[in-house]
Amino acid sequence: MYSLLDHLASLPFAAWAGFAVAAILLLHFVPLIADPYRINSYPGPFLAKISDAWLGWVAAQGHRSEVVHEMHKKYGKFVRIAPNHVSIADPDALQIVYAHGNGTLKSNFYDAFVSIQRGLFNTRSRPEHARKRKIVSHIFSQKSVLEFEPYTRMHVRKFINQWDRLCSLAVKGGVGEEGEGWRGRDGRLWLNSLPWYNYLAFDIIGDLAFGAPFGMLEACADAAPVAVSQEKAMASYGDTDSPEITYFPAVQILNDRGEYSASLGVLPPHWRPLVKLLPWYRKGNEAVKRLAGIAIAAVAKRLTIPTDRTDLLGKLQEGKDDGGNPMGREELTAEALTELIAGSDTTSNSSCAITYHLAANPLVQQKLQHELDVALGSDDDPVSTYEQVKRLPYLEAVINEGLRIHSTSGIGLPRLVPEGGLTVCGKYFSEGTVLSVPSYTIHRDKEAWGDDADAFRPERWSEREEKVYQRAFNPFSFGPRSCVGRNLASMELLIIISSILRRYQFVLEEPKKKFDTREGFLRKPVECRVGIRRRTA
Numbered sequence: 001m002y003s004l005l006d007h008l009a010s011l012p013f014a015a016w017a018g019f020a021v022a023a024i025l026l027l028h029f030v031p032l033i034a035d036p037y038r039i040n041s042y043p044g045p046f047l048a049k050i051s052d053a054w055l056g057w058v059a060a061q062g063h064r065s066e067v068v069h070e071m072h073k074k075y076g077k078f079v080r081i082a083p084n085h086v087s088i089a090d091p092d093a094l095q096i097v098y099a100h101g102n103g104t105l106k107s108n109f110y111d112a113f114v115s116i117q118r119g120l121f122n123t124r125s126r127p128e129h130a131r132k133r134k135i136v137s138h139i140f141s142q143k144s145v146l147e148f149e150p151y152t153r154m155h156v157r158k159f160i161n162q163w164d165r166l167c168s169l170a171v172k173g174g175v176g177e178e179g180e181g182w183r184g185r186d187g188r189l190w191l192n193s194l195p196w197y198n199y200l201a202f203d204i205i206g207d208l209a210f211g212a213p214f215g216m217l218e219a220c221a222d223a224a225p226v227a228v229s230q231e232k233a234m235a236s237y238g239d240t241d242s243p244e245i246t247y248f249p250a251v252q253i254l255n256d257r258g259e260y261s262a263s264l265g266v267l268p269p270h271w272r273p274l275v276k277l278l279p280w281y282r283k284g285n286e287a288v289k290r291l292a293g294i295a296i297a298a299v300a301k302r303l304t305i306p307t308d309r310t311d312l313l314g315k316l317q318e319g320k321d322d323g324g325n326p327m328g329r330e331e332l333t334a335e336a337l338t339e340l341i342a343g344s345d346t347t348s349n350s351s352c353a354i355t356y357h358l359a360a361n362p363l364v365q366q367k368l369q370h371e372l373d374v375a376l377g378s379d380d381d382p383v384s385t386y387e388q389v390k391r392l393p394y395l396e397a398v399i400n401e402g403l404r405i406h407s408t409s410g411i412g413l414p415r416l417v418p419e420g421g422l423t424v425c426g427k428y429f430s431e432g433t434v435l436s437v438p439s440y441t442i443h444r445d446k447e448a449w450g451d452d453a454d455a456f457r458p459e460r461w462s463e464r465e466e467k468v469y470q471r472a473f474n475p476f477s478f479g480p481r482s483c484v485g486r487n488l489a490s491m492e493l494l495i496i497i498s499s500i501l502r503r504y505q506f507v508l509e510e511p512k513k514k515f516d517t518r519e520g521f522l523r524k525p526v527e528c529r530v531g532i533r534r535r536t537a
């Protein structure tokens with residue numbers, strides 16, 4: 001019998017191609033015409049209105065924040081950046097889209113960030129998030145974070161010891177061996193400071209989250225132990241033997257994973273399994289697995305050694321939910337991994353960007369160093385304590401200005417409009433629409449920050465009441481999903497920037513070169529080449 005299938009199989013190639021084109025057009029234009037979210041009136045690039053591919057492509061190019069910023073300059077406050085997604089560039093929208101009580105949830109973008117199991121960052125269910133956040137939030141209270149200060153200071157000391165060593169070799173005209181990437185010239189040490197900030201941040205968070213630093217500062221290299229077999233390592237938790245490990249560059253893995261997840265996450269879930277087959281995405285998928293392998297190896301190792309250290313992992317182990325239940329092993333590993341991812345390059349990218357802007361603005365650098373000299377002058381210890389630097393107004397202004405202008409979390413964090421819809425800045429959005437408020441653009445809002453919003457100028461922080469700025473200052477986000485590690489991040493930045501700027505003077509190697517960045521989930525400097533000279537003997 002001549003079946004329909006036989007008939008279809010006998011069709012010529014041209015007919016098949018015609019069907020494919022018709023199907024694609026139908027899939028893209030029917031929703032555009034039907035306008036299920038009632039957002040056709042919002043302007044934006046035409047391709048973004050009909051397909052998620054536009055945002056996927058933009059995200060994969062590594063400059064999403066800058067591109068969306070340009071779109072807002074062109075189209076105004078509301079821009080449609082995907083068939084169901086409107087970006088809103090208004091500081092007032094922050095308090096609504098991200099607020100407690102408005103019922104918005106994280107969108108399926110965050111599914112692309114899940115490994116091992118959902119952690120605090122990528123959990124989308126409200127009750128599950130509330131359960132986790134209850135356990136984790138007290139670990140990051142100001143009081144608790146101060147218990148982590150000795151670890152932070154210890155690694156800043158190691159960092160300074162290494163740079164002191166290189167500075168004394170550099171003044172003698174030394175040159176680093178191949179791969180070390182430093183050289184001495186004109187009495188200065190010249191290097192790319194970015195990897196150093198990464199070593200520092202990874203060692204601090206590795207020490208806090210896993211009970212031991214990765215040893216990057218000591219090795220002057222990006223290498224972290226990864227479990228060879230994740231299943232075996234998980235199964236062996238608590239055994240006396242550590243799992244079999246191999247070494248991979250953790251910073252590189254984290255970068256690959258961020259770019260992969262941030263560009264996969266903007267694609268519809270049903271496209272993702274297919275897209276993962278493309279070579280670039282395959283590499284990113286591998287990075288996701290390796291990153292999980294780092295956490296699994298480190299937690300497995302830590303659990304073999306009885307310890308009463310006061311660190312993140314110890315506190316996570318002690319934490320209990322409302323029912324008095326502690327976290328299981330897998331959840332514990334997933335949360336330790338969350339802290340590693342959320343608490344490492346956020347801090348290093350921000351420290352590096354602040355260093356760049358200080359090197360590019362010698363007068364700001366001098367003014368900061370003067371404040372530090374007055375406050376810490378007679379102290380021989382090169383590493384500041386939190387107590388010494390927590391209330392230095394210019395230091396705080398420099399850090400805030402660096403967080404604002406660089407915006408390591410620059411993209412609009414996507415939230416789903418709940419049942420009943422949501423009115424934002426006078427516009428009603430129906431259930432299921434995705435909304436986001438791009439921090440990079442909010443941080444450049446001329447109404448909020450003045451006409452020189454694009455300039456790094458810490459003085460602005462003392463010119464207006466701080467609450468005026470706080471309305472448009474969003475480095476840690478707002479509401480129930482805001483950064484739980486904010487107190488730790490602030491303490492780290494205060495100690496890192498004050499200690500390093502008091503000790504060294506910075507100039508840019510190529511003052512005219514643009515500060516290049518690449519963005520996955522975070523905006524990261526590509527490099528920061530500086531000349532360094534010791535200020536104090």
Ligand code: HEM
Binds near residue numbers: 205344347350408477
């Ligand atoms: C300069 C440093 C930091 C910046 C700029 C920053 C920024 C942010 C932002 C914007 C979010 C919201 C993300 C979203 O909604 O998708 C976030 C969430 C989070 N951050 Fe941070 N962060 C920093 C440091 C840290 C540190 C040191 C830790 C902990 C070790 C940490 C842990 C977390 C966690 C666990 C979340 C998820 C919270 C939740 O969903 O409840 N962050 N951070």
